[in-house]
Amino acid sequence: MKIENKYQTKEDVLQAVTENDVKFIRTQFTDIMGMIKSWAIPSEDLEDAFNDGVMFDGSSIEGFARIEESDMILMPDPSTFRVLPWRPSEGAVARIIGDIKMPDGTPFEGDPRYVLKKTIAEAAELGYNMDVGPELEFFLFKLDEHGNPTTELTDTGGYFDFAPLDKAQDVRRAIDFALEDTGFKLEASHHEVAPSQHEINFRFGDVLTTADNVITFKYVVKSIATHHGYYATFMPKPLYGVNGSGMHSNQSLTDKNGNNVFYDPExxxxxxxxxxxxxxxxxxHISEFTAITNPTVNSYKRLVPGYEAPIYITWSDSNRSSLIRIPATRGKGTRVELRCPDPACNPYLAFALMLSAGLNGIKNKTDPGDSVKRNIFELTETEKKDMGIYSLPGNLREAIDAMKNSDFVRQTVGDHLFENYLCAKTKEWDNYKARVHQWELDTYLGIL
Incomplete structure (x- = not known):
């Protein structure tokens, strides 16, 4: 069963504002990197916001606009309205996500949500709807005496461990309750493989709702963790020597009658x-958009052999060493699981590129080859070469170069976002490359 949304119109939202005594609305959108941008408006201004939008200065947002063309408008989407359960019940606060428009009312081409909507429309023209079920992992660390995040462990538990090993189970339970109060239908909540690492899975839904939910999920998790004196991080690899955090993305297509087109009983x-x-x-296409599904320097510390990392560009219906796995469920639950994305990505862009790549495969009848049955982690380099098995880009620089030469990515995300994203990521890589890191000091300072 998919996620159902009780807010569909502005009238639904305005009624909910009255019923829940909401005093302030946090309007939200994401920049090209997927970072939440937000400001609050009084609830009595919400109806005007639905009708006319909310003006803001786009020149202050990463990759949005130049000074001379900075005026932009956020148009709230009623379906994204949520009352924040950790705020006071009297004088409550709510959140709503919006679409970014130019002053003349046309969509802003650099808005990640617009990029996804455009790709959804292309799928609809072919007769398809996309459903996605992401699995987000995160770490819970302690805060220092000044309230700053550390990497100090909150537990030494492992996969599916329970108290006393999972010492953060109380805060995870509080996160679960807050997510449910925010409208999520949870399917699983448990400790992950690494110490202080957790995973909470929520029910799949249509791709736009799911992208909105990923943004909301991270917002709720971080807020509740902070309220309990913890820091929740979606950094892909915050600790050396243990598994990193991924965002495995289960995806399927349905036709206009709701039938799963990935399933064929014959x-x-x-x-x-x-x-x-x-x-x-x-x-x-995956190598061409790895810079978006795995967007940080740190992302590639996770994508290394030895930690169940999905780095090999293969598919399998029997093991987890391939980049793409086909879970055993068939019928309505038939789905494709892409295992490389991490939770630092912008979900609107990542899902748009996944969908666009899949549609390209359908239109061009791209043969994926045979399912790989063997554990790729156990193959020698010669065996992998003989089998034609290649790896994802090994670092952000390689991923940037692969994206830079991709007409596919440029066409999917548009010129504006393509150029600004590459510019920002190139600066990030150059800054990282120029820094002297602790490993270099530990390794070289005492001997050279």
Missing amino acids: TPNGLSDTARYYIGGLLD
Whole structure:
């Protein structure tokens, strides 16, 4: 069952504002990096905001606009309205996500949410709707005496561990309750493999709702953790020597009648040709948009052999060493799991590129090759070469270069976002490359 939303119109929202005694609305959107931008308006101004939008200065937002063309408008989307459960019940505070428009009312091409909406429309023209179920992992660390985040562990638990090993179970339970109060339908909440690492899975939904929910999920998790004296981080690899945090993305396509087009009971593995072509499209383009699914220097500290990292560009219906895995469920639950994305990504852009790549595969009937049955982690370099198995980009610089040469990514995200994203990421890499890191001091200072 998909996520259902009780807010569909501005009238629904205005009624909820009255019923819940909401005094302030935090209007939100994301910049090209997926960072939340927000400001509050009084609840009595919300109706005007629905009608006319809220003006803001886009020149102050990463990758948005130049000074001479800075005026922009946020148009609230009623379906994203949520009352924040950790705020006071009297004089409550709510949140609403919006679409970014130019002063003349046209969509702003650099708005990540618009990029996803545009890709959804392209899928609809082909007769498809995309559903996504992401699995976000995160770490809970202690705060220091000044309230700043540390990497001090909150527990030494492992996969599915419970108290006393999972000492942060109380704060995770508080996060679960807050998520449910915010409208999430949770499917699993548990300790992950690494110490102080957690995963909370929520029910899949249509791709736009799910992208909004990823933004909301991170916002809720961080807020509740802070209220309990913890710091929640979605940094992909905050600790050396243990597993990093991923955002495995389960995806499927349905037709106009709601039928899962990835399922074919007549094939040996239950996968349709449409599913195979979709997989082929993902494999064909993934290196070109790894800079978006894995957007930071730190992302590539997770994508290394030895920590169950999905770095090999293959697919499998039997093991987890491939980049793409096909979970065993068939029928309505038939889905493709892309395992490389991490929770630092901008979900609007990441999902748009996944969908666009899959659609390209369907349109071009891209053959993904045979499912890889062997554990790739156990293969030698020669065996991998003989099998035609290649890896994702090894660092952010390689990912930037792959994206820079991609007509596919440029076409999907548009010129404005393409150029600004690459510019920002190149600066990030150059800054990292010029820094002297502790490893260099530990390794070289005493001997050279």
